[in-house]
Amino acid sequence: MDTTLILRIREKGFYVSFPGVPPTRTPADLDITKCDINIVLSYLRSTGIKDFHIISKNQLEGERIIKSKDIINISKKEKQPSNNKEVENRLSNLENMIGKLLTKDNGISKDHIKNKLDFLEVLIKNLNISEQNIDDKPIVKKEPEIEELDTFIPEIDISNLSMKGNSTENIIKQGTNNIDDSAALLSNLLNQGKRGG
Amino acid sequence: MGEEVKEVKKDDVICIGLDCGTMHLVCARSDSQEVKMTRNVFLKLDSEIQMTDLSEISYVENEDGHFFIIGSDAFTYANIFGKEVSRPMEKGLISPKEIAAIDVLTLMIRNLIGDVKGKETYCSYSIPAQAIDEDRSVTYHENVFARILKSLGVNYTSVNEAMAIIYSECAKEKFSGIAISFGAGMANVAIAYKGIEALTFSTARAGDWIDKEAAASLGMVPNRVTSMKEKYMQLSGEVSVQNKKTKRILEALYYYHKALIDYTVKKIIKEFDEKVDVEIAEPIPVVISGGTSMPKGFVEMFKDVISGYELPFEISEIRRAQNPLTAVANGLLIRTISDVKGMGK
Numbered sequence: 001m002d003t004t005l006i007l008r009i010r011e012k013g014f015y016v017s018f019p020g021v022p023p024t025r026t027p028a029d030l031d032i033t034k035c036d037i038n039i040v041l042s043y044l045r046s047t048g049i050k051d052f053h054i055i056s057k058n059q060l061e062g063e064r065i066i067k068s069k070d071i072i073n074i075s076k077k078e079k080q081p082s083n084n085k086e087v088e089n090r091l092s093n094l095e096n097m098i099g100k101l102l103t104k105d106n107g108i109s110k111d112h113i114k115n116k117l118d119f120l121e122v123l124i125k126n127l128n129i130s131e132q133n134i135d136d137k138p139i140v141k142k143e144p145e146i147e148e149l150d151t152f153i154p155e156i157d158i159s160n161l162s163m164k165g166n167s168t169e170n171i172i173k174q175g176t177n178n179i180d181d182s183a184a185l186l187s188n189l190l191n192q193g194k195r196g197g
Numbered sequence: 198m199g200e201e202v203k204e205v206k207k208d209d210v211i212c213i214g215l216d217c218g219t220m221h222l223v224c225a226r227s228d229s230q231e232v233k234m235t236r237n238v239f240l241k242l243d244s245e246i247q248m249t250d251l252s253e254i255s256y257v258e259n260e261d262g263h264f265f266i267i268g269s270d271a272f273t274y275a276n277i278f279g280k281e282v283s284r285p286m287e288k289g290l291i292s293p294k295e296i297a298a299i300d301v302l303t304l305m306i307r308n309l310i311g312d313v314k315g316k317e318t319y320c321s322y323s324i325p326a327q328a329i330d331e332d333r334s335v336t337y338h339e340n341v342f343a344r345i346l347k348s349l350g351v352n353y354t355s356v357n358e359a360m361a362i363i364y365s366e367c368a369k370e371k372f373s374g375i376a377i378s379f380g381a382g383m384a385n386v387a388i389a390y391k392g393i394e395a396l397t398f399s400t401a402r403a404g405d406w407i408d409k410e411a412a413a414s415l416g417m418v419p420n421r422v423t424s425m426k427e428k429y430m431q432l433s434g435e436v437s438v439q440n441k442k443t444k445r446i447l448e449a450l451y452y453y454h455k456a457l458i459d460y461t462v463k464k465i466i467k468e469f470d471e472k473v474d475v476e477i478a479e480p481i482p483v484v485i486s487g488g489t490s491m492p493k494g495f496v497e498m499f500k501d502v503i504s505g506y507e508l509p510f511e512i513s514e515i516r517r518a519q520n521p522l523t524a525v526a527n528g529l530l531i532r533t534i535s536d537v538k539g540m541g542k
Contacts, residue, residue: 029337156303156348163304165255167268168233179227179527182368183534189372189392190535 003058007032007040011051018043094120211313212537213320213351214361214529215306217342219286219382219405220488223526224309227534232523233309238282239301240271257304265301276424287382290325290338303345310349318351319537321529323358325383329464331401354536357397359387361528364535366484366518374482375510377461378525379489381405384461388473388481388510395475398468402457404489411449426450426492433494454495458502469509480511486518486525 007030009016014026020035032040032054044052056064098117212227223234239257242264254270265283266274275282285291285298285305310320324339339355346353362376372392378385381404388396405419408426412419425446429438432454438444483503485496496517503515518524 029334031332156299156344158300158303158307158348160260161257161300161304163255163257163267163308165253166308167235167255167270167305168309178368179225179531180534182364183531183538185368186364186372186392186531187535187538190539 003033003056004031005033005035005037006030006055006057008053008055009044009049009051010053011049014049016043016049091120209316210537211316211318212530212533213310213318214526214531214533215310215320215322215346216358216361216523216525216529217286217323218358218380218488218525219284220380221522222305222309223523224306224311225523225526225530226311227530232526233311234522235267235305235309236269236272237286237302237305238268238271238275238284240266240275240280240282242266257301267301267305272420272424276420279418281418281420286338290333290335290382291341299341299345303348306345307349310351313349313351319533320346320351320353321356321361321533321536322346322353323361323525323529324355325358325385326387326397326399328383328399328401329468333401354533356529356532357385357387357394358525359385359397359399360389360394361525361532362484362486362518363387363389363392363528364531365524365528366486366516367482370482370513373477373479374484375465375512376484376486377465379403379457379461379485379487379495381488384457384487384489386461386465386468388469390475390477390481395477396468396473398464400461400464402460403487407450407453407457407489410453411446414449415446417446422446422450431493432498454489454492455498455502457489458499462499462503462506466506466509473509477510480513482513483515484518484524485515486521488522490517490521 009026009028009030012027016024016026016028016030018035018040021030021032024030026049044050054066056066098120210227214225216223218237220237221234222237223232225232242256254274255267256270257265257267259265265271271282274280283298285302291298322342324335324342327335343353343355358380359376359378362378363372363374366376367374367389373390374388376385376387376389383399383401384403385399386397387394404423404426408419408422411417412422415422425443429443429447430450432451438447483499485499490496490499496515500515503512520527
C-alpha cells in the first residue's frame, strides 16, 4: 500500500530548500514521500514556517490532513516522561511494607493481609488496562479537514503596479469565417450526445 | 417557480482564446480579426538605470520604484546586458521561482485581452497535459490562471493545449487527428477522435531543452542560443551563415532538434500502445504546431524520423498548422464559441 506525503505550505514568500525536493517558492505543495520527515520538520522549525499541513494519501484510507499544530502536539506528547517509574517505585515500597508485616507477629490477621494483596492485584490489573488505553488512542483525534485548493492560490494584487507602453506585438490578421464554421461544427459534435443524437 | 432570465445581446458577449505558453502569450477575440501576442518574459531592472532610458519600451512599475521590462523588449535588453530574462512560466507551468511573476503576468494578460468592461466575457485558456517524464502537477498552474482571469472579470475554462490545435486545424476531419505542440517548455500531444480526446500527455522536452543542451555543449548562455535559433535556424536547405561560431551553434541545434523529435515519437508510440483503447478505423492526420516547429524543414525532419518506426495507427498526412504561433489561441477561441453556443447565447 503506497502512501504519498504532501507538504502543503500556505505562508507566502518563503524560499524552501531541503534534501529531496527542488528549491521552491511558497505557497507550494511538495511531495515529501521520500524525504526524512524529521529533517523536514526541523527545517520548517528553523525557517519559522508555522502554517503548514502534511497530507497523507493512500488508496485504503484516502486523504488525511495532519495540521502543523497537531504535529507539534504529538512531538510534545512524545517528549513527556513516562509515569511507569514512579508506579514501579510505589509498588516496590508497598511490597517491602507487606514483607515487614508478614515477618513481624504484630497481631494482624492473615485475612487482613490477604485483603490487602487482593486490593493490590486489582490495582495492578487496572494499571495495565489504563496503559493499554493510552497506547490505543489515535495520534490524530480530529477528523481531517479538506480545504479547497482555491484558498491556496495567492491573492492577486495589481493595485500597486502600473504599466507603461504596450507589450503586445506581431498582430496577425485572421479570417473569422473559418472560426465560426469550425465552432458550429464542434458545437454540433460535442452537443450531439446531450441532445440524444 | 419561475427563474429570472437575463437577456444578453449577442454583441455583449465576447469569446476569447488565451494561449498561455512558456515563451508567448497569445490572445484571439471573437470581436476582432487580429490575434495579439506578447513574449512571456520580463527583466527586473537595476536601480541605476534612469527613467528616461525607458521612454521607448513597455514596462511595469511597482510602488517601491522597481521596474520590470516586459515582452520582447525584456529579451532584447537581456541579450544586450548578457543577463537571463525572468520567466513567469518554466517548462510549461507557472514558475515557483519568480516572486513577482503572477502580478506581472496579470498585467500582461490584462493588456493582451484588452477592454472587456460591460461585456459578458468567456475565455478558454490553455493548460498542458500532465508530463510523463517529470513529476510536476499542472493543478497549481491551472488554478493560478483561473484566479488571474477571475480577477479580470472573465468567465473561464481550461482546455488542453494540444486539443486546441485539433479544434483549430482538424475541422475537415471532424476533429479527428493527432496534434503535437512543440512549445518552448513542453511538447504536448493529443489524440482525438471526432472531437473527443482519446489521449493527452506532455513531455518536458521542447524548445528550451534544445537551447539548454546546445548551450551546455558549447559553453554558452541559453539566451544567446535562443536568439541565434530564432534568427538563422533552418533544418533543410543551405544555411547562408558565414560566421564559424554561429555555424557551430546551428549544427548543435540541428542534432538536438532531431533528438527531440525522435524522443517525442517514441513516447507517442509507447503511450498509444499502453493507453488508447479506441479503435481508430480510418487514417488520421498529424498536425505539428508550436514555436519550436517554426524553423524551415522541421516537418520534413519529423516525417523522416517517424518513417523509421512502425506505428500503431495509420497516418493520412503530416502537416504543419496554418500558423504554428496562433493555432492554439484560434483553437481555444473555437472551443469558447462552441461552448457559448451550447449555452444558448
